[in-house]
Amino acid sequence: MGKKQLMKGNEAIAEAAVQAGCKTYFGYPITPASEVIEYLSWRLSEAGGEFVQAESEVAAINMVQGSAACGVRTMTGTSSPGMSLKQEGISYIAANELPCVLINVQRGGPGLGGLGPAQGDYFQAVKGGGHGDYRTIVLAPSTVQEAADLVMEAFDLADLYCNPVMVLTDGILGQMMEVVQFKSGTQRELPVKDWAVKGSAEHADGQRRIVTSYYLDSEKFEKFVKHLGEKYAQIQKAEQRWEEYLTDDAEYLIVGFGTCGRIAKSTVQMARKEGIKLGVIRPISLWPFPVEAFAKDVKGYLTVELSLGQMIEDVKLAVGDTTPVEFYGRQGGMVPTPEELLEQVKEKFDLK
Amino acid sequence: METRMLFAGFGGQGLLFMGKVLAYTGMLLDKQVSWIPSYGPEMRGGTANCSVVISDEEIASPIVNRPDILVAMNQPSLDKFGQAVRSDGVIIVNSSIVKDVPVFSQCKVLQVSANDLAHDLGSVKIANMVILGTLLKETDIVKIEDVHSALAEIIPAGRQQILEMNKKAIQTGFELSV
Secondary structure (H helix, E strand, O other), X not given: OOOOEEEEHHHHHHHHHHHOOOOEEEEOOOOOOHHHHHHHHHHHHHOOOXXXXXXXXXXXXXXXXXXXXXXXXXXXXXXXXXXXXXXXXHHHHHHOOOOEEEEEEEEOOOOOOOOOEOOOOHHXXXXXXXXXXXOOEEEOOOOHHHHHHHHHHHHHHHHHHOOEEEEEEEHHXXXXXXXXOOOOOOOOOOXXXXXXXXXXXXXXXXXXOOOOOOOOOHHHHHHHHHHHHHHHHHHHHHOOOEEEEOOOOOOEEEEOOOHHHHHHHHHHHHHHHOOOOEEEEEEOEEEOOOHHHHOOOOXXXXXXXXXXXXXXXXXXXXXXXXXXXXXXXXXXXXXOOXXXXXXXXXXXXXXX | OEEEEEEEEEOOOOHHHHHHHHHHHHHXXXXXXXXXXXXXXXXXXXXXXXXXXEEOOOOOOOOOOOOOEEXXXXXXXXXXXXXXXXXXXXXXXEOOOOOOOOOOOOOEEEEEOHHXXXXXXXXHHHHHHHHHHHHHHHOOOOOHHHHHHHHHHHOOOOOHHHHHHHHHHHHHHHHOOO
């Protein structure tokens, strides 16, 4: 473990990438994600990497694709409107089975939206904002330390599954400073990148490598898409992550990711003082969604999001129709208070 | 123990720095800390605030909507956040600028003419540190010596003069009887 540092979430994400061996970063600045690119603009070259401020988000994601195809650990970061621009590239990267890390420090949408924190990109991140049959692994931290840890983990998962991995945060987490300690490198055994485009002389078999996702033969293409499907099924089985807070005896559960999951913990502390047995499920992997967390015998769930309600669809799929799943959300950069959430719990479940 | 603080005023009054000094001090003491700035299209002269939490336990919500301590460096900040302060909390007002201080029955209000005191010390820029000194005296979140250690790490080594000036301002605020 490194020494304790007081860092903004965005800076911690950037430093974690460096520590994870990220050698290239391509991006374009945007509030509230700009500290990621600002930090890497000086830090990456210091660590023996290359940094490019691209002419646009579209250019940046395609540079990431090129870099990933060469077998280099690579990353790009942005905030919501910028992430929309990158979607075509992400679809291509997924199709080419290239590992890379994507950071989205969410702000309000749709459109140019606002600068405040939001979680309205859940659908885009989790369901796939680009075209075609693909999945992106999506990890949602709630503290600066967890953001750093998950970025390091994201690079490993990307290499392990040859797949893009997104770390989905929000403006609060990006701008907030907390204490962070960087963990020492990966312990995981990762596959050799034999597919990397490095020139034929660099490969033992003396053959060149081609990275492409264009299939004119439907039979062959179906076989490839089925292969992707098998990979995604494997990820769903192996990579579900979540945190539980006082769920053991809970009668009601708040479900929230990132910042909402944290606020919900404060609500639980208040509720417990009033004798309400409340707990929290905080999904950490949004895809694969932690379905396993919802095998609980409770009276009701309240899903809390900084959106009009997106993750709630996955919560309902996980819970089934046995237990009521309610929703409360704030939008436009507004964030609920713990007191507000407690009021909602009482109101929705008739606990007044 | 957990202390939730809100620092509010004009951009340029050193609110974010004041919060950072406390958060950094908390880190040196192995406490849990969080610091959130208001962010967006802010500029010098506009409004700015930051939320700081220092805790012995894991910090659940880092957003401070009901502060234990409010530092109000200008009138709009006091008007906006004064009522939100918890009972038994403390409001520290920069009375050089804030002229209309209503009665807050729920908590203690301390008035510090921070700009005037800072001006006498050589720069109005250290009004924030005068207020910080008073905050340290009136609460027992961290000790003044710990804040000195934090400042020594935050302020670059080549700027010893600035470090000394900040320490002097903190001492002035600390020694005030308010």
